[in-house]
Amino acid sequence: MLNWVKSLTKVHKRRIMLGLDSVLIPLSALFAFAALDLPDGIVSNLQSYLIILPYMLAAGIGFSYWTGISDVQVSAYEAAAVGLTAVFAILLTVASITISDIAGMGLPIGFHMVFGVVFFCLAVASRAVMLQIVMAIYRSGAEHCRVLIYGAGTTGSQLVSALRAHEKIQPVAFVDDNKGLQGMLVHRLPVYAPIRVAEVVREMKIDRVLLAVPSLSRPKQAQIARRLEGMGLEVQTLPSFSQLIGEEALVDKLTPVSAQSFLGRDEVDSPLGDAQAVYKGKSILVSGAGGSIGSELCRQVLDCRPERLILFELSELALYQIDMELRAVAEQEGLATQIVPVLGSATDSRQVRKLLATHKVEIVLHAAAYKHVPLVEANPLTGLVNNVFGTQTMAEQAAKAGVQRFMLISSDKAVRPTNVMGASKRLAELVVQDMAKRSNQTVFSMVRFGNVLGSSGSVVPLFQEQLSRGGPLTVTDKGVERYFMTVQEAVKLVLQAGSIGQGGEVFVLDMGKPVPILTLARQVIESAGYEVRDEANPDGDIAIEITGLRPGEKMSEELTISNDILGTKYPKIFAAREHGLSQIEIASALRGLREAFVASDEEMAREVVRRWVDGFDSKMTAASAS
Incomplete structure (x- = not known):
C-alpha cells in the first residue's frame, strides 16, 4: 500500500x-x-x-x-x-x-x-x-522517531501541530517547568514535570528530545541539553519565531567578545615607528610561525616589508594556514617579500644550520615552544627538550651563521617558576644570556611578557568555550591573578625591543595591574549578556566553579627576577639586567638534562632544574610528579 x-x-x-x-x-x-x-x-x-x-x-x-x-x-x-x-x-x-x-x-x-x-x-x-x-x-510502512517536546508553551504547541503531519516523526509527550501545565493535556499530549524525564523516556521509548523553550537563555538551554544527552538522547533546539524572522539578533550573542575588552587597561597602540627600518629589506626567520605569537609576528614583520620571510614550523597544518594567509596578503598589497614555508623542528641542528645559510638569515625571532602549563607538567622531558635544546640549537647556529639579531620569546612564568614549563623557559633564557656574553657578532635579547589574551589555550577562549556549553566557568582559586596583554601588543613589544637590543637584556612591558581571574570570568559572562549564578543570584545563567590550583600553578606572576630595570626609548618597554649562569654552569645544566632525556628519567630532569633554576619550587613539582 x-x-x-x-x-x-x-x-x-x-x-x-x-x-x-x-x-x-x-x-x-x-x-x-x-x-x-x-x-x-x-x-x-x-x-x-x-x-x-x-x-x-x-x-x-x-x-x-x-x-x-x-x-x-x-x-x-x-x-x-x-x-x-x-x-x-x-x-x-x-x-x-x-x-x-x-x-x-x-x-x-x-x-x-x-x-x-x-x-x-x-x-x-x-x-x-x-x-x-x-x-x-x-x-x-516505515520506522518513526518518537519525540518528547521540552516546553508546552506557544512554540511547543505549534511544533506539535507541524509534526503531526510528518510521516516519520511522532510527538508523544511534553515536559514543562510550569506546574500549572503539569498533568494536563496539550494538543491531546500529556505534560510531565522535568523530574520525570528519565521515567517518560523509558516508558514511552523516546528517541529524541526537542527543546521548544526559546525564552530560556542559551546557557540554560545548554544545561538542559547536556543533561538529556547524558541519558543517551538526541537533543535539538528550536529557535523562537522572532529569532527566525530576524527580530532578535542572535548573531551578537553567538559572536565571542574580543579579547581586548578584558584587558583592564588601555591597549598599547603606538606604531612601530623607526623599528620598522630594522626589519625592512632583511631576511627574517620566525620559528613557531604557526602559533598564536608566531603567526602574529609573521603578520607584523610582513608589514615591515622584509626581503624574505622564512616560516619555520613543526605543525604541518599550522604552517599551511599561515603560509596561505600571508601569501594572500602579500598578493593583495603587492609586496615583493619572498615567503618561504619550512616544515621542521628547532631541535634539528643540521636543518637549522642549512636553513640559516641557504636563506642568508639576518634576524631570528624564536617563538617555537611548548607553552601549556598542564601539558608540559605532564610531559616534562618533551617540554624541556623542545624549549631548552630547541633554543640552544637555534641560538648556537645563529651565532655560527653570523645572524645580526636573535630574539627569544619568553614568559613571565620563567620568573621563580613553580612549574616545568616556566623552568624550561628560564633555562632557555639562561642559554641565550650565555650566548650574549660569548657572541661578538650576534645581538641576543629576550622579551618576557604575561598571558596573551585570545591565544590558543589561554583563559578567555577557554571561558568562552565553557560559556557556549552552558558553564560552569572554572577558576582554580579565588585569589589567582595574572598580567594580560593582547597578541598585537606582545608582538609589537618583540619587534620594538628587537630593534634596540644591545645584547643580554630581558625586555618587559608595563602591563599595568594584574587582573584577578575570578573578575575576568565574571566579565566574560556579563559581556555575553548573561548573569552569574551564585549565592547572591541563584537564578543566574552561568556558575563559576573553583577547582583548586593545578600542579605547578602560581597565585600570581612576576615579570622580573630583580628590580634592576631601566627605561628605553619606548615608554611602555623596560630593560632588565639579570644575572645568569657561567658558561661552565650552563654546559653542566644542559649535560644533566641530556642525560635525563637519554635515560627517560623525569625525576632526574626535575633535579637538574631544581639545581640550576633559581626559585624553582621542588614541593610543587613533587606534587605534580605524583
Whole structure:
C-alpha cells in the first residue's frame, strides 16, 4: 500500500480529489433532501435531481480547477485551503440554484443553502480523514522517531501541530517547568514535570528530545541539553519565531567578545615607528610561525616589508594556514617579500644550520615552544627538550651563521617558576644570556611578557568555550591573578625591543595591574549578556566553579627576577639586567638534562632544574610528579 501511495503522480492525486468532490455533490444533495423533508419524499426528489446532476458534476470539476482546490495536498490543508473550500462550496451553491431554476425543478432556497453547507463540511472532513489514512499508511510502512517536546508553551504547541503531519516523526509527550501545565493535556499530549524525564523516556521509548523553550537563555538551554544527552538522547533546539524572522539578533550573542575588552587597561597602540627600518629589506626567520605569537609576528614583520620571510614550523597544518594567509596578503598589497614555508623542528641542528645559510638569515625571532602549563607538567622531558635544546640549537647556529639579531620569546612564568614549563623557559633564557656574553657578532635579547589574551589555550577562549556549553566557568582559586596583554601588543613589544637590543637584556612591558581571574570570568559572562549564578543570584545563567590550583600553578606572576630595570626609548618597554649562569654552569645544566632525556628519567630532569633554576619550587613539582 505504501509503495502505491508513493507512486502517485500529481495528475493521479488531482483525479482522486476530483473524484472525491464528485461523490460529495450527490451525497450533499441527499443530506439536504433528508434535512428539509420536502413534499414527494426523499427518493422522488433525488430521482428528479439526477436530471441536473451531470451539470452539477461538470460545474464542480470546473470550479475545482479554477479555485485550485484539487491541487492542494492533504498534508498542507490548512486555513487558506479551508477558505478555498468555502469559496468552492459557495460557487456550487450558486450553480445549484441556477441549474435547478433553468430545469424548472422549483427547489426552495433552503435546499441550496443546506446543500452548500453540507458540501463544505464533508469536503473539509474528508480531507482530514484522508490525511490520517495517508499518515497511517506511511507510519505502518516505515520506522518513526518518537519525540518528547521540552516546553508546552506557544512554540511547543505549534511544533506539535507541524509534526503531526510528518510521516516519520511522532510527538508523544511534553515536559514543562510550569506546574500549572503539569498533568494536563496539550494538543491531546500529556505534560510531565522535568523530574520525570528519565521515567517518560523509558516508558514511552523516546528517541529524541526537542527543546521548544526559546525564552530560556542559551546557557540554560545548554544545561538542559547536556543533561538529556547524558541519558543517551538526541537533543535539538528550536529557535523562537522572532529569532527566525530576524527580530532578535542572535548573531551578537553567538559572536565571542574580543579579547581586548578584558584587558583592564588601555591597549598599547603606538606604531612601530623607526623599528620598522630594522626589519625592512632583511631576511627574517620566525620559528613557531604557526602559533598564536608566531603567526602574529609573521603578520607584523610582513608589514615591515622584509626581503624574505622564512616560516619555520613543526605543525604541518599550522604552517599551511599561515603560509596561505600571508601569501594572500602579500598578493593583495603587492609586496615583493619572498615567503618561504619550512616544515621542521628547532631541535634539528643540521636543518637549522642549512636553513640559516641557504636563506642568508639576518634576524631570528624564536617563538617555537611548548607553552601549556598542564601539558608540559605532564610531559616534562618533551617540554624541556623542545624549549631548552630547541633554543640552544637555534641560538648556537645563529651565532655560527653570523645572524645580526636573535630574539627569544619568553614568559613571565620563567620568573621563580613553580612549574616545568616556566623552568624550561628560564633555562632557555639562561642559554641565550650565555650566548650574549660569548657572541661578538650576534645581538641576543629576550622579551618576557604575561598571558596573551585570545591565544590558543589561554583563559578567555577557554571561558568562552565553557560559556557556549552552558558553564560552569572554572577558576582554580579565588585569589589567582595574572598580567594580560593582547597578541598585537606582545608582538609589537618583540619587534620594538628587537630593534634596540644591545645584547643580554630581558625586555618587559608595563602591563599595568594584574587582573584577578575570578573578575575576568565574571566579565566574560556579563559581556555575553548573561548573569552569574551564585549565592547572591541563584537564578543566574552561568556558575563559576573553583577547582583548586593545578600542579605547578602560581597565585600570581612576576615579570622580573630583580628590580634592576631601566627605561628605553619606548615608554611602555623596560630593560632588565639579570644575572645568569657561567658558561661552565650552563654546559653542566644542559649535560644533566641530556642525560635525563637519554635515560627517560623525569625525576632526574626535575633535579637538574631544581639545581640550576633559581626559585624553582621542588614541593610543587613533587606534587605534580605524583
